Amino acid sequence: MNEINWYQEVLNRKKELLKRCHEFLAIESVLDESTAGVGRPFGRKVAEALEFMLNLAEQDGFQTKNVDGYAGHVEYGGGDELIGILSHVDVVPAGDGWTSPPFSPEIREGKLYARGAIDDKGPTMAAYFALKIVKELGLPLSKRVRLILGTDEESQWRCVSHYFEHEDMPAMGFTPDADFPIINAEKGFLDIKVVGLPDDREESRGEWTLMSFEAGQRVNMVPDYAMAKLSGDGDVFELKEKVQDFLLTYRIQGYAEEADDHLKIVVKGRSHHGSEPEKGQNAALELARFMDRLPLDPNGANYIKMINDLLVDSFFGEKFSIAQEDKLVGKLTVNAGVFGYTKGDQHFVRLNVRYPTSGDSDALLKRIEEKVADYNCKITDLDHKPAHYCDPDHPLVTALARVYEAQTGEKAELLAIGGGTYARVLDTGVAFGPLFPGKEEKAHQRDEYIEVEDLLKATAIYAQAIYELAK
Ligand SMILES: [Zn+2]
Incomplete structure (x- = not known):
């Protein structure tokens, strides 16, 4: 022919x-x-x-x-x-x-x-x-x-x-x-929703009560905006100063503002695709980093502590002890894309984990499950796309x-x-x-x-x- x-x-x-x-x-x-x-x-x-x-x-x-x-x-x-x-x-x-x-x-x-x-x-x-x-x-x-x-x-x-x-x-x-x-x-994908419910921890302790925490719309994007609302009898002036210090120290944009019955803290980050979480600036993780320093109510503190212990400064799964890489597609990544906390209601973080073609998704899930269990949280809404x-x-x-x-x-x-x-x-x-x-x-x-x-x-x-x- x-x-x-x-x-x-x-x-x-x-x-x-x-x-x-x-x-x-x-x-x-x-x-x-x-x-x-x-x-x-x-x-x-x-x-x-x-x-x-x-x-x-x-x-x-x-x-x-x-x-x-x-x-x-x-x-x-x-x-x-x-x-x-x-x-x-x-x-x-x-x-x-x-x-x-x-x-x-x-x-x-x-x-x-x-x-x-x-x-x-x-x-x-x-x-x-x-x-x-x-x-x-x-x-x-x-x-x-x-x-x-x-x-x-x-x-x-x-x-x-x-x-x-x-x-x-x-x-x-x-x-x-x-x-x-x-x-x-x-890479393989694990889209995971980590969910917890409030428990009857003593409500009275802590100067501030976390009323809500929210950030992000898509699990595969780095959230560029995060907001938390606090109520309580703490010193508002002092808290606002702490926020300012934090923003300056970490070179982050944001503000704190008083409303009728609460104080609102907003942090602005930089969005990026969730496949490279380290290249963005995750507003929610930065806000959680700040809030970890505050005397919070026990349920609020538990949520913020989980974020800090498992996600802050841990874009490659280090804190979950799941860090791994292969020559083909590089490192495993963890993007924390969506956050939600409402006092008295369920709270969650949605994660997009991308693992190397050699990775074992069951082992990864099990490890993540064990880690979040320490904070009384479970995995729901799993969406898995194999490598x-x-x-x-x-x-x-x-x-x-x-x-x-x-x-x-x-x-x-x-x-x-x-x-x-x-x-x-x-x-x-x-x-x-x-x-x-x-x-x-x-x-x-x-x-x-x-x-x-x-x-x-x-x-x-x-x-x-x-x-x-x-x-
Ligand atoms: Zn297409």
Whole structure:
């Protein structure tokens, strides 16, 4: 067979590819439980985005399947073995400050701007056109290829949980939802809620009573704002001075302020992604560090002491005695992302622990459980995503590397990351693009875009990859 010029095949379809991208990106496919129903578990617009892709594929002569609105797939090829490409049609909310409306796609200076342009609707369309090119070229395949369309990637991955209860797991596959060249190692995640209840410790002791303590909204972010409310008969002036001293000593922003029946202390830190907690400044941990010096009521003191004994100055799990690392993905990290304490009610801290691919999640959990038990706390709401690793010598990795190198002329370095990609859903899978090395990452940000040229290049790479994996 003559050498196929994959990029030229993409160029031949550029107009149509961009047109479809525009239509697809115009659907505001943000999770909306208020419009959820049978066949649309994540709301009307998410369902519309899924149906858009499936309809398009049907018109182009593909076999499609919608699995209860949770996910769907587009299939092509023949044979028993299944190759998977996993992408998602849902997007995060747009937020403010866009130059052009986030759901009115617009190309400016070679960049296609829209929410979802790079995460993950642009890449979904790239993967779809890749499959379409393979089909239109009439290339014989000995395997079936499925483009699997998730709908809840940005939230809880309920889409793929449901989908794979009903559909086969591909023998191997890739997800176009992260970075080129190839990500083959990802840390494991333990999202843990540590919860305690007030007990009947003597209430009268301590000059100050902790009324509330709160910080953070997402377990995988470093909280940049923390607030505590205190009541009691202590010396307000003296306490405010202590706060000022502390803020100066530790070079932290914040303030203390009197209200009718309480004193409010606010600490401001610096947010950062939870995969690198040491690079942010955790406002809650700093506030707890300060409050450890105060004579507090016993229940309040217990909560603050737990935070200090187990989390303050311990981003790598040292105080839990779970510190460990491997050569591939580096150190275990602990991000304390969300805090809540209300006097007389349950209190909690939510942790995002990321452990090396060699780590033992059961042993880690057991150790954490033992440690928090000293403070009368338990673990609830556990969410575990095992570490993900694909052998560099696996035919999947070697095939994708060959394709990437052939089309870009660059070496296909393997990447190991602390974050998590959609690839971990696949038993044997890697993340493969679409963001090229050195390019600005705009996923989840205002003015999200994909460079049109990169979209075309990615489509060509995916087309050849599909062919190489399934021929
Ligand atoms: Zn994504």
